[in-house]
Amino acid sequence: MIMTRKTGHIALVGAGPGALDLLTLRAHSRIKDADVVLYDRLVDPAIVDLARTGAERIYVGKEVGRCAWPQGRIDRLIVAKAKLGLRVVRLKSGDPSVFGRACEEIAAARAAGIEVEIVPGVTAASAAAASIATPLTERGETDSLILTTGTARPGDAAPDRARLAYPGTSMAFYMAVQRAAEVQADLLAAGAPAACPVDIVERASTPSERHVQTTLGQLSQSIAEQGVQNPAILFIRYPKSLAAALSGAARIIAA
Incomplete structure (x- = not known):
């Protein structure tokens, strides 16, 4: 997939269930190259720390029955960051496609004309x-x-x-x-x-x-x-x- 800095790029990346060594090579690559990493509550801090020095890290964690970050707010933020020409990684525990609210974020990216990809992860x-x-x-x-x-x-x-x-x-x-x-x-x-x-x-x-x-x-x-x-x-x-x-x-x- 060709990534352009003019319009930015959003990658929904699966961080796996917790263990660092269950992270995929593609996920590792996307995290290292990211300008902005938005990560969930269950993502291991060691995985977040794979981001390069200077990359912006934003915690957007949720809990069952509680929602500190409404989904709409996350959607708007990843789009806004990508519109700045940044490489945005939305880091999710497990696999983004399994109960990861990927549909909402993909829809927001596509509505804004921003390139988006899913990087699968090991589901729980x-x-x-x-x-x-x-x-x-x-x-x-x-x-x-x-x-x-x-x-x-x-x-x-x-x-x-x-x-x-x-x-x-x-x-x-x-x-x-x-x-x-x-x-x-x-x-x-x-x-x-x-x-x-x-x-x-x-x-x-x-x-x-x-x-x-x-x-x-x-x-x-x-x-x-x-x-x-x-x-x-x-x-x-x-x-x-x-x-x-x-x-x-x-x-x-x-x-």
């Missing part, structure tokens, strides 16, 4: 699964992978989680710790077995990472007992073998 679900040596999919057991969120935008309808509760599905819930009881109730009501295995990975790929194993039936209780906090990924698996075992048991009981 991938890093969390790798850290506990549990593949996201398993042949013959979970052949569908769903990345979803536990937190809807204010005013939006709650997610239809009944559509997720099918055998052969592996679910990764982002921003769901505070909504775990709702997620649990919705999936159980939709027919997902209480025995579905659950892995909770808190602060994946960081020194303070923590792993909690439980079941769907014990999900909210385990979170409360273990004091799990965001950021965390909730993995809920509905293996085909579990569905088959329960179906077989039901047939035996009915016989």
